[in-house]
Amino acid sequence: xxxxxxxxxxxxxxxxxxxxxxxxxxxxxxxxxxxxxxxxxxxxxxxxxxxxxxxxxxxxxxxxxxxxxxxxxxxxxxxxxxxxxxxxxxxxxxxxxxxxxxxxxxxxxxxxxxx
Amino acid sequence: xxxxxxxxxxxxxxxxxxxxxxxxxxxxxxxxxxxxxxxxxxxxxxxxxxxxxxxxxxxxxxxxxxxxxxxxxxxxxxxxxxxxxxxxxxxxxxxxxxxxxxxxxxxxxxxxxx
Numbered sequence: 001x002x003x004x005x006x007x008x009x010x011x012x013x014x015x016x017x018x019x020x021x022x023x024x025x026x027x028x029x030x031x032x033x034x035x036x037x038x039x040x041x042x043x044x045x046x047x048x049x050x051x052x053x054x055x056x057x058x059x060x061x062x063x064x065x066x067x068x069x070x071x072x073x074x075x076x077x078x079x080x081x082x083x084x085x086x087x088x089x090x091x092x093x094x095x096x097x098x099x100x101x102x103x104x105x106x107x108x109x110x111x112x113x114x115x
Numbered sequence: 116x117x118x119x120x121x122x123x124x125x126x127x128x129x130x131x132x133x134x135x136x137x138x139x140x141x142x143x144x145x146x147x148x149x150x151x152x153x154x155x156x157x158x159x160x161x162x163x164x165x166x167x168x169x170x171x172x173x174x175x176x177x178x179x180x181x182x183x184x185x186x187x188x189x190x191x192x193x194x195x196x197x198x199x200x201x202x203x204x205x206x207x208x209x210x211x212x213x214x215x216x217x218x219x220x221x222x223x224x225x226x227x228x229x
Contacts, residue, residue: 004158006158034216034217036219041224042221042222043205043219043220043221043222044159044205044219046216046217046218046219049216091156093158093159095159095217103161103164104217105161106151106158106159106160107158108157108158109156109157109158111156
């Protein structure tokens, strides 16, 4: 299958700082990218959906000013956690989808720890 | 709105035994259904998907699932469990269009006893 690369795989940051997570589709053009958050031993919660060149659509309850999503090209989307706090510590996973009705491929996830 | 319900947060079977992970869905339109597997601290890998073709879907690693509209179910099975099958399994649903978001169930942790 296609490859989606997420970077970094792990990051530790201080409370109050911002962290950027990258999601890249390595061998296909990602028309749509999704960002998920996963709490320990819990399911994936969809945070937002982004289409290349458009503003992201956030799910209810997700603060768009805190979780900034940029999908500037067909191979790259970024999630920036602004002014991070310990409660933002979580596992963040992106997925990318190409053409109509194609499969969405997942990145390997990013473990964010805010101290 | 779409949703999936996975019955049983933890399933334990003996090596070589049948694996059955249950999933029921709710959707107002014909759904696309998926099963994903997640190993610790990793992303998700697609096991199989139903996209309105054959109701019995075969996936990777010997897994299969059957779409039953009358029961709104999409249970995952494997005839003989292997130790390497121990992982977290997620059932998921989407509306099927290219921009549709995927909604995940709560997950079932599968443990394999030697």
